[in-house]
Amino acid sequence: xxxxxxxVRFAPSPTGPLHIGGVRTALxxxxxxxxxxxxxxxxxxxxxxxxxxxxxxxxxxxxLKWCNIDIDEGxxxxxxxxxxxxxxxxxxxxxxxxxxxxxxxxxxxxxTPQELDAVRNEYEEKKQTFIxxxxxxxxMSNSFTxxxxxxxxxxxxxxxxxxxxxxxxxxxxxxxxxxxxxVVVNSSLLDDKILFKSDGMPTYHLANIVDDYLMKIxxxxxxxxxxPSLPLHVLLYRAFGWEEAMPKFAHLPLILKPVGKGxxxxxxxxxxxxxxxxxxxKAPNGDLASGYRESGYFSDAFINMxxxxxxxxxxxxxxxxxxxxxEIFSLERVGKSGSxxxxxxxxxxxxxxxxxxxxxxxxxxxxxxxxQKGINKSDEYVVKVCGLVKERANFISELWEQAYFFFQAPVxxxxxxxxKKWKENSPKIMSDIQNILSTVEFFKAEDLELVIKKYIEENxxxxxxxxxxxxxxxxGAAKGPGVFDIIELxxxxxxxxxxxxxxxxxxx
Numbered sequence: 001x002x003x004x005x006x007x008v009r010f011a012p013s014p015t016g017p018l019h020i021g022g023v024r025t026a027l028x029x030x031x032x033x034x035x036x037x038x039x040x041x042x043x044x045x046x047x048x049x050x051x052x053x054x055x056x057x058x059x060x061x062x063x064l065k066w067c068n069i070d071i072d073e074g075x076x077x078x079x080x081x082x083x084x085x086x087x088x089x090x091x092x093x094x095x096x097x098x099x100x101x102x103x104x105x106x107x108x109x110x111x112t113p114q115e116l117d118a119v120r121n122e123y124e125e126k127k128q129t130f131i132x133x134x135x136x137x138x139x140m141s142n143s144f145t146x147x148x149x150x151x152x153x154x155x156x157x158x159x160x161x162x163x164x165x166x167x168x169x170x171x172x173x174x175x176x177x178x179x180x181x182x183v184v185v186n187s188s189l190l191d192d193k194i195l196f197k198s199d200g201m202p203t204y205h206l207a208n209i210v211d212d213y214l215m216k217i218x219x220x221x222x223x224x225x226x227x228p229s230l231p232l233h234v235l236l237y238r239a240f241g242w243e244e245a246m247p248k249f250a251h252l253p254l255i256l257k258p259v260g261k262g263x264x265x266x267x268x269x270x271x272x273x274x275x276x277x278x279x280x281x282k283a284p285n286g287d288l289a290s291g292y293r294e295s296g297y298f299s300d301a302f303i304n305m306x307x308x309x310x311x312x313x314x315x316x317x318x319x320x321x322x323x324x325x326x327e328i329f330s331l332e333r334v335g336k337s338g339s340x341x342x343x344x345x346x347x348x349x350x351x352x353x354x355x356x357x358x359x360x361x362x363x364x365x366x367x368x369x370x371x372q373k374g375i376n377k378s379d380e381y382v383v384k385v386c387g388l389v390k391e392r393a394n395f396i397s398e399l400w401e402q403a404y405f406f407f408q409a410p411v412x413x414x415x416x417x418x419x420k421k422w423k424e425n426s427p428k429i430m431s432d433i434q435n436i437l438s439t440v441e442f443f444k445a446e447d448l449e450l451v452i453k454k455y456i457e458e459n460x461x462x463x464x465x466x467x468x469x470x471x472x473x474x475x476g477a478a479k480g481p482g483v484f485d486i487i488e489l490x491x492x493x494x495x496x497x498x499x500x501x502x503x504x505x506x507x508x
Contacts (some may be wrong), residue, residue: 009215016283021305097195108143109163111142224251305346307320364379389406
């Protein structure tokens with residue numbers, strides 16, 4: 001292929017929600033386009049009208065938007081090579097199927113489903129597999145076996161037919177895949193695929209070749225499930241006389257289940273409790289499938305995680321912005337074998353991005369949770385709380401569990417902690433601490449720590465014994481950041497009140 005603008009396409013079918021494997025395909029196409037100053041195109045391949053699901057196309061657009069995968073051309077933004085929805089290009093495919101028929105690279109086939117089933121049964125009885133190809137086509141009902149006038153009459157009378165590709169006999173099809181290297185398949189192993197269906201719609205094979213050619217697609221980057229179709233697609237380019245314009249191919253490895261064998265599926269997510277879709281999907285029948293967005297993941301964490309499933313940068317670096325990824329991405333560093341999905345690693349990424357966000361940004365996201373719980377605290381206060389607890393959470397939704405004691409005094413005390421940490425002399429020690437803290441003028445963590453440590457040393461007490469009991473009165477459990485940081489923030493009056501309540505209520 002001569003030097004030309006890099007143009008890649010993501011071409012999902014609107015048959016349901018976009019699986020994270022599909023999002024990764026879109027992402028790798030996008031990154032490759034940006035790395036090479038090219039164009040990323042969104043095309044909807046809705047040729048299979050029987051499987052069309054209302055809302056699926058809008059879902060794809062919304063999911064890509066959440067992932068910050070910007071579309072240069074396509075159904076949502078237009079462009080000079082449209083329309084970008086295959087159902088709106090129907091007549092175009094009919095024209096190109098007729099070109100193949102006129103060149104004897106394709107033919108009309110009139111076999112009914114019943115006739116095909118009968119032939120399959122005959123082969124099965126002989127313990128053979130029926131393949132509609134050079135060996136069998138001459139025994140079937142098609143434009144190779146029927147006289148021309150019979151073929152014309154059948155078409156004119158409205159009889160149902162399909163258009164099949166005439167697969168060459170015993171020819172090695174050679175093609176280079178950027179990820180997998182040289183691929184060689186003998187055409188005798190392939191069947192005469194249907195290119196145009198009886199409902200007047202093209203199949204994926206014809207439509208995507210025609211569209212890729214007319215839209216000047218330079219690279220086809222898609223999942224490895226399409227690898228078996230690659231020889232047919234190469235032969236179609238040749239049959240049309242478009243071999244010089246044929247795009248380069250790259251077939252991405254599968255995303256594998258966290259445990260066991262096979263491709264990651266929706267059932268794995270349901271069973272193991274993690275999303276397999278980028279955003280929540282509401283099916284027409286009312287069924288809901290969880291999404292990463294609604295589960296509390298940041299889009300940049302999701303994209304970062306997804307980028308390293310099957311691709312590696314060649315370094316130990318794991319954290320990349322989408323801009324950084326677009327600067328270093330290459331198909332040559334995509335692996336051939338499948339990548340195992342790790343739900344815990346996904347959480348690790350989200351934790352990193354949460355910690356890296358400013359306390360102000362986290363507080364803004366946390367405030368709605370507090371308001372929902374009837375808590376009204378200043379932004380300044382919530383910002384300080386977030387700064388103390390964000391390291392302990394993977395998601396914004398987990399902040400409450402890590403920070404509730406900043407907003408309310410304990411109403412109960414963790415029984416295990418009480419049993420282990422609250423000793424016979426704890427009430428006396430806490431009473432002493434209460435008295436000491438009441439005399440401290442500047443209620444700052446550093447000053448508070450100094451006076452309490454001095455008390456512990458002077459009374460030859462164990463640091464752990466005192467501080468564990470102290471934390472129990474303030475928090476109600478053995479958790480949270482530094483206790484002096486907590487009491488500085490909740491303030492002197494509230495701290496003294498909690499110590500008093502602890503003395504009165506623990507072990508009562």
